[in-house]
Amino acid sequence: MAAFDFLHPGLQHHVVNSLGWHELRPFQEEVIPVVLRGDNAVVIAPTAGGKTEAAMLPILSRMLSEDWRGLSVLYLCPIRALLNNLHVRLERYATLVGRTCSVWHGDTSPTEKARINREQPDILLTTPESLEVMLVSTKTDPVALFAQIRAVIVDELHAFAGDDRGWHMLSVLQRVSRLAGRDIQRIGLSATVGNPEQLLRWLTAGSTQQGCVVCPPAGPVRAAEVQLDFVGSIKNAAVVLSRLHRGEKRLVFVDSRARAEELGVELKQLEMKVFVTHSSLSKDQRRRAERAFASETDCVIVATSVLELGVDVGDLDRVIQIDAPSTVASFLQRMGRTGRRDNTHRNCLILATHDFALLQSAALLGMWSQGFVEQVIPPPIPYHVFVQQILALVLQESGFVRSDWPAWIGKVQAFAEMNDGRADAIIDFALDLNLLGEDGGRMHLGTEAERRLGHRHFSELLSVLTSQPLFQVRFGTLEVGFVHPLSFAAKKDGPAILALGGRGWRVTHLDWDRKIAHVEPAQESGRSRWLGSSVPLSAKLCAAVREVLLSTDESPAWSRRAASQIAQLRQDLSPCCGDGSVIARRGQSLEWWTFGGLIANQTVVQYLQPHIDSPLRADNFWIRLQADISIERLNQTILDLRDFSSPPDWDLKEPAADILKFADLLPDHLLKDMILARIADVPRAQEILRLPIRIAEL
Secondary structure (H helix, E strand, O other), X not given: OOHHHHOOHHHHHHHHHOOOOOOOOHHHHHHXXXXXXXXXXXXXXXXXXXXXXXXXXXXXXXXXHOOOOOOOEEEEOOOHHHHHHHHHHHHHHHHHOOOOEEEEOOOOOHHHHHHHHHOXXXXXXXXXXXXXXXXXXXXXXXXXXXXOOOEEEEOOHHHHHOOHHHHHHHHHHHHHHHHHOOOOEEEEEEOOOOOHHHHHHHHHOOOOOOEEEEOOOOOOOOOEEEEEEEOOOHHXXXXXHHHOOOOOEEEEEOOOHHHHHHHHHHHHHOOOOEEEEOOOEOHHHHHHHHHHHHHOOOEEEEEOHHHOOOOXXXXXXXXXXXXXXXXXXXXXXXXXXXXXXXXXXXXXXXXXXXXXXXXXXXXXXXXXXXXXXXXXXOOOOOHHHHHHHHHHHHHHOOOEEHHHHXXXXXXXXXXXXHHHOHHHHHHHHHHHOOOEEEEOOEEEEOHHHHHHHOHHHHHHHHOOOOOOOOEEEEEOOEEEEEEOHHHHHOOXXXXXXXXXOOEEEEEEEEEOOOOEEEEEEEOOOOOOOOOOOOOOOOHHHHHHHHHHHHOOOOOOOEOHHHHHHHHXXXXXXXXXXXXXXXXXXXXXXXXXXXXXXXXXHHHHHHHHHHHOOOOOEEOOOEEEEEOOOOHHHHHHHHHHHOOOOOOOOOOOHHHHHHHOOOHHHOOHHHHHHHHHHHHOOHHHHHHHHHOOEEEEEO
């Protein structure tokens, strides 16, 4: 008997007759009995592998068989675009069986939110931040709204688990579970990851239900057409894109919003039909670009990782990557946007614009060809999320009792062991700062919380992500997007010209009080700025770059230009790649080549800096030193530090407040512990310090 036969008969009828599906995929059949039993699950499958249907069909079946009423299912996504995209699909499935589906996020109108509160849908698509809003808003009764919740589906689970949004999501889910008075079934959907069992434990911590990981059965590896080319610049990348694969639909990934705009402008100057989408464009601009791209055939859409997470932009012919993503998992996710039609293959062309992007790309492809996929490790000890949750709980529950916090969020894996005094230290510090007040054992928000966080109904409290001070860009009544104020200094000899949506906009007036930049269309090329930080590469990827340099092999995926440039780099950088580590003189500076990754190299710098007069700077591959430094003294300092096992004395207070939201609300000792656990790699740093060092000239 097939698992499909266990689904509710009404649902079976519509799957076959309304949707026209004559069979399910094998892994979807495997998911059905797991979900029907009420078990927790993590479902692993490539992009467009059918994960959503694998989870939703048995959930809809339970809804019918067990007669769930009211809002019974939450479907969480990391980005609004994916929610909007899925809403169309899930609304159809729900309607077929007489149920309703709605979406709630930051772009949802107040009228629609009021309707959802009044006429609860059976399924609600939302983000963790919007869930937080529902829990604390005076316009929502969270007890009434969440009383019937039975299950939650978390899409793109790996995207949540990799940063602090995951801890925030688990915390609000625990609060929803307490309001519902039941253990909510949890189903996580994820692309390929290296540690699915660990993700399952992370997602379901505190649940008493059984759990399992479901992956598609192993089968023949699908063919993939992958090529690496070296083009040397964004301008050259645009020329290559204008000449290759004409008549096809191409999705081009870049690593930043600024580069997306730069490439979009270059492609338009070459008279290409191009669309640009990223998180700093207005929702209307993004949707217009994505809808237009979905209906076109001969065009290019340039995107940041916003389109990595499964948003449907129609059938793609090609994926092009400008330089390398930082992980194999991201590469797989992006390449997985292609090859969905019959008789087509997954494909990806990587265009490297500089030498180290070329080496990183070659190393990444080598790791992929060996079947490697990174583990997703949640950030350790998120004390700043804990203090955010305490403040949010006090806002949610008037008369919150301090000792009640474990009942609300104590099952979250990161908080489960904080009854050892750390939780009390954080709450006491919040009381000392007057963020919290206490009266007769019950807590309330203090005047300092009102001052720091109270504007716009505590909107800054409801997300653990730090937002940039962006200006809204407007052309008349049209909202174009958002840019950093540094963008207005980009043009010195006249009005600033911005780049948004792949075109130029001339700034006509700046309203600094309201943070609005009024613009008009411009023929000139523009430039926009956003603040960002360099992406730390893993020690494994950096070591793989070293192996590329040491090897003499050529990959069939390399173009002639790529192979020629890598051969030249092998020759030029060969002095840096011997046994151990190498200190090489380059021009007016010294470079200590460790191939250790940014986190380990930065930790080495923190060990060394108190003993070195001149400043040191860490990169993913090397540590830069001043040219006048004494090599003999440096060697002796390194020898002295080799047996030093304690973490370096890192001054973290100011950088932490900039990097992590709510970090300045933590006691110094816990803040230091948390940041060291995240930005220091003491074991790897000690390995680097113990390596033999060779001196070389470049």
